[in-house]
Amino acid sequence: MTQSRRGPKRNEASRRAILEATRDILRTDSYDRLSLDGIARRAGVGKQTIYRWWSSKAAVVVDAVLDGFIPTPPLPEPSGSDIAEALREWLLAFREQIASPVGRTLSRALTGAAAVDDTAATRLYTHFTGPLREHLRERLASDAELRPDADHLAAADALIGTLIFLTLSRQPVESDHLDGLLDVVLNGLRGPSDDSAE
Known part of the structure; x- marks a missing residue:
């Protein structure tokens, strides 16, 4: 749980909707164009709901990645004898x-x-x-x-x-x-x- 999460215990359905909305927006748009307003609209929640639990759009993306909503390929590792x-x-x-x-x-x-x-x-x-x-x-x-x-x-x-x-x-x-x-x-x-x- 990041320090950016604040306030009362989160509603799980709202949390999932927010993280899924973040994933869906980033599939078709750039990080620069990602906004908490856009996430809130797509998730069907109020912007203040997001602000109660995350301090920034970057913090939302971190949770979306680490909680598995945004899949990331495994980091390559060097192999071979030379x-x-x-x-x-x-x-x-x-x-x-x-x-x-x-x-x-x-x-x-x-x-x-x-x-x-x-x-x-x-x-x-x-x-x-x-x-x-x-x-x-x-x-x-x-x-x-x-x-x-x-x-x-x-x-x-x-x-x-x-x-x-x-x-x-x-x-x-x-x-x-x-x-x-x-x-x-x-x-x-x-x-x-x-x-x-x-």
């Missing part, structure tokens, strides 16, 4: 997922909600970012080519953060840029070459 190729395939898959119309809408909504609601931020981190971040850290830490003493969590943050930043700032995420990102991250994690050690 670390560079595995991460490149993962970056491309992640790019396609969050750069799609639905992905952009949800990324903006969920990031906005996390910025203003501590409980929403914790729930989203536990459900999405935290597991992905830990999987990446483990994948980097287990690779024999990479320095065991490197900060693998910082490297995971660089990979995840770059994609989210570019998506939220509406910048293109080109394959060449992803290759450059991998080059910087992986070369920073590898040990010094024979030439540099002399």
Whole structure:
């Protein structure tokens, strides 16, 4: 339950109608055009009913996602023995997922909600970012080519953060840029070459 939910216990039928209305609007419209007025009209409830339980449209979207009303595909995870190729395939898959119309809408909504609601931020981190971040850290830490003493969590943050930043700032995420990102991250994690050690 997020901190944005306030007031008396909610009516379950109204709650479902609100979350279903949010889902239906986002199927055909952008997050920018989503409004609490529009949600209220579609759900057949008063706007004040929404305000009693949620502080913003972003908070409504968070609950619609985490309660299963807006399905989200599982986050891709890097696999394969070659670390560079595995991460490149993962970056491309992640790019396609969050750069799609639905992905952009949800990324903006969920990031906005996390910025203003501590409980929403914790729930989203536990459900999405935290597991992905830990999987990446483990994948980097287990690779024999990479320095065991490197900060693998910082490297995971660089990979995840770059994609989210570019998506939220509406910048293109080109394959060449992803290759450059991998080059910087992986070369920073590898040990010094024979030439540099002399």
